[in-house]
Amino acid sequence: MNHYLATFHTHLAALKTHRNLVSAGVKARMSPVPRKISSSCGTCxxxxxxxxxxxxxxxxxxxxxxxxxxxxxLLKEFE
Structure with a gap:
Protein backbone atom coordinates (compact mmCIF):
# COMPACT_ATOMS: atom_id res chain seq x y z
CA MET A 1 0.00 0.00 0.00
CA ASN A 2 1.37 3.42 -0.99
CA HIS A 3 1.06 6.68 0.92
CA TYR A 4 0.08 9.55 -1.38
CA LEU A 5 -0.18 13.29 -0.79
CA ALA A 6 -1.93 15.71 -3.14
CA THR A 7 -1.51 19.50 -2.96
CA PHE A 8 -3.92 22.07 -4.36
CA HIS A 9 -4.28 25.66 -5.50
CA THR A 10 -7.50 26.08 -3.47
CA HIS A 11 -9.09 24.70 -0.31
CA LEU A 12 -12.21 23.84 -2.32
CA ALA A 13 -10.20 21.57 -4.63
CA ALA A 14 -8.77 19.76 -1.60
CA LEU A 15 -12.26 19.30 -0.17
CA LYS A 16 -13.62 17.96 -3.49
CA THR A 17 -10.73 15.51 -3.81
CA HIS A 18 -11.21 14.29 -0.24
CA ARG A 19 -14.91 13.74 -0.92
CA ASN A 20 -14.18 11.90 -4.21
CA LEU A 21 -11.62 9.58 -2.58
CA VAL A 22 -13.93 8.73 0.32
CA SER A 23 -16.78 8.06 -2.14
CA ALA A 24 -14.44 5.66 -3.98
CA GLY A 25 -13.83 3.77 -0.73
CA VAL A 26 -10.35 5.20 -0.09
CA LYS A 27 -9.43 6.23 3.45
CA ALA A 28 -8.27 9.84 3.10
CA ARG A 29 -7.66 12.83 5.35
CA MET A 30 -7.15 16.53 4.87
CA SER A 31 -4.20 18.10 6.66
CA PRO A 32 -1.76 21.01 6.52
CA VAL A 33 0.93 20.61 3.87
CA PRO A 34 4.22 19.41 5.43
CA ARG A 35 6.98 22.05 5.53
CA LYS A 36 9.18 20.06 3.13
CA ILE A 37 6.50 20.48 0.44
CA SER A 38 5.10 23.86 -0.57
CA SER A 39 1.55 24.51 -1.68
CA SER A 40 -0.58 27.45 -2.76
CA CYS A 41 -3.42 26.93 -0.29
CA GLY A 42 -1.58 25.12 2.51
CA THR A 43 -4.03 22.20 2.61
CA CYS A 44 -3.32 18.72 1.29
CA LEU A 74 7.01 14.04 -6.93
CA LEU A 75 4.86 11.89 -9.21
CA LYS A 76 2.98 14.54 -11.16
CA GLU A 77 2.57 18.29 -11.46
CA PHE A 78 -0.84 19.43 -12.68
CA GLU A 79 -1.31 22.41 -14.98
Missing part, protein backbone atom coordinates in the same frame (compact mmCIF):
# COMPACT_ATOMS: atom_id res chain seq x y z
CA UNK A 45 -5.09 15.38 1.09
CA UNK A 46 -3.22 12.29 2.22
CA UNK A 47 -4.38 8.77 1.45
CA UNK A 48 -3.17 5.17 1.39
CA UNK A 49 -3.97 3.09 -1.69
CA UNK A 50 -2.57 0.53 -4.11
CA UNK A 51 -2.75 2.99 -7.02
CA UNK A 52 -3.01 6.75 -7.53
CA UNK A 53 -6.81 7.14 -7.90
CA UNK A 54 -5.94 10.02 -10.22
CA UNK A 55 -9.53 10.28 -11.47
CA UNK A 56 -10.59 11.32 -7.95
CA UNK A 57 -8.22 14.29 -7.87
CA UNK A 58 -9.80 17.68 -8.61
CA UNK A 59 -8.75 19.59 -11.72
CA UNK A 60 -7.36 22.41 -9.54
CA UNK A 61 -4.71 20.13 -8.03
CA UNK A 62 -1.14 21.38 -7.86
CA UNK A 63 0.97 18.21 -7.43
CA UNK A 64 0.86 14.57 -6.39
CA UNK A 65 3.55 12.92 -4.26
CA UNK A 66 4.30 9.43 -2.97
CA UNK A 67 5.58 9.53 0.61
CA UNK A 68 8.11 7.07 1.96
CA UNK A 69 9.09 7.95 5.50
CA UNK A 70 10.59 11.44 5.35
CA UNK A 71 11.02 11.32 1.55
CA UNK A 72 8.47 12.85 -0.84
CA UNK A 73 8.71 11.69 -4.45
Missing amino acids: VQYHAEHLHETCIDTDAEALYRLNGEEAE
Whole structure:
Protein backbone atom coordinates (compact mmCIF):
# COMPACT_ATOMS: atom_id res chain seq x y z
CA MET A 1 0.00 0.00 0.00
CA ASN A 2 1.37 3.42 -0.99
CA HIS A 3 1.06 6.68 0.92
CA TYR A 4 0.08 9.55 -1.38
CA LEU A 5 -0.18 13.29 -0.79
CA ALA A 6 -1.93 15.71 -3.14
CA THR A 7 -1.51 19.50 -2.96
CA PHE A 8 -3.92 22.07 -4.36
CA HIS A 9 -4.28 25.66 -5.50
CA THR A 10 -7.50 26.08 -3.47
CA HIS A 11 -9.09 24.70 -0.31
CA LEU A 12 -12.21 23.84 -2.32
CA ALA A 13 -10.20 21.57 -4.63
CA ALA A 14 -8.77 19.76 -1.60
CA LEU A 15 -12.26 19.30 -0.17
CA LYS A 16 -13.62 17.96 -3.49
CA THR A 17 -10.73 15.51 -3.81
CA HIS A 18 -11.21 14.29 -0.24
CA ARG A 19 -14.91 13.74 -0.92
CA ASN A 20 -14.18 11.90 -4.21
CA LEU A 21 -11.62 9.58 -2.58
CA VAL A 22 -13.93 8.73 0.32
CA SER A 23 -16.78 8.06 -2.14
CA ALA A 24 -14.44 5.66 -3.98
CA GLY A 25 -13.83 3.77 -0.73
CA VAL A 26 -10.35 5.20 -0.09
CA LYS A 27 -9.43 6.23 3.45
CA ALA A 28 -8.27 9.84 3.10
CA ARG A 29 -7.66 12.83 5.35
CA MET A 30 -7.15 16.53 4.87
CA SER A 31 -4.20 18.10 6.66
CA PRO A 32 -1.76 21.01 6.52
CA VAL A 33 0.93 20.61 3.87
CA PRO A 34 4.22 19.41 5.43
CA ARG A 35 6.98 22.05 5.53
CA LYS A 36 9.18 20.06 3.13
CA ILE A 37 6.50 20.48 0.44
CA SER A 38 5.10 23.86 -0.57
CA SER A 39 1.55 24.51 -1.68
CA SER A 40 -0.58 27.45 -2.76
CA CYS A 41 -3.42 26.93 -0.29
CA GLY A 42 -1.58 25.12 2.51
CA THR A 43 -4.03 22.20 2.61
CA CYS A 44 -3.32 18.72 1.29
CA VAL A 45 -5.09 15.38 1.09
CA GLN A 46 -3.22 12.29 2.22
CA TYR A 47 -4.38 8.77 1.45
CA HIS A 48 -3.17 5.17 1.39
CA ALA A 49 -3.97 3.09 -1.69
CA GLU A 50 -2.57 0.53 -4.11
CA HIS A 51 -2.75 2.99 -7.02
CA LEU A 52 -3.01 6.75 -7.53
CA HIS A 53 -6.81 7.14 -7.90
CA GLU A 54 -5.94 10.02 -10.22
CA THR A 55 -9.53 10.28 -11.47
CA CYS A 56 -10.59 11.32 -7.95
CA ILE A 57 -8.22 14.29 -7.87
CA ASP A 58 -9.80 17.68 -8.61
CA THR A 59 -8.75 19.59 -11.72
CA ASP A 60 -7.36 22.41 -9.54
CA ALA A 61 -4.71 20.13 -8.03
CA GLU A 62 -1.14 21.38 -7.86
CA ALA A 63 0.97 18.21 -7.43
CA LEU A 64 0.86 14.57 -6.39
CA TYR A 65 3.55 12.92 -4.26
CA ARG A 66 4.30 9.43 -2.97
CA LEU A 67 5.58 9.53 0.61
CA ASN A 68 8.11 7.07 1.96
CA GLY A 69 9.09 7.95 5.50
CA GLU A 70 10.59 11.44 5.35
CA GLU A 71 11.02 11.32 1.55
CA ALA A 72 8.47 12.85 -0.84
CA GLU A 73 8.71 11.69 -4.45
CA LEU A 74 7.01 14.04 -6.93
CA LEU A 75 4.86 11.89 -9.21
CA LYS A 76 2.98 14.54 -11.16
CA GLU A 77 2.57 18.29 -11.46
CA PHE A 78 -0.84 19.43 -12.68
CA GLU A 79 -1.31 22.41 -14.98
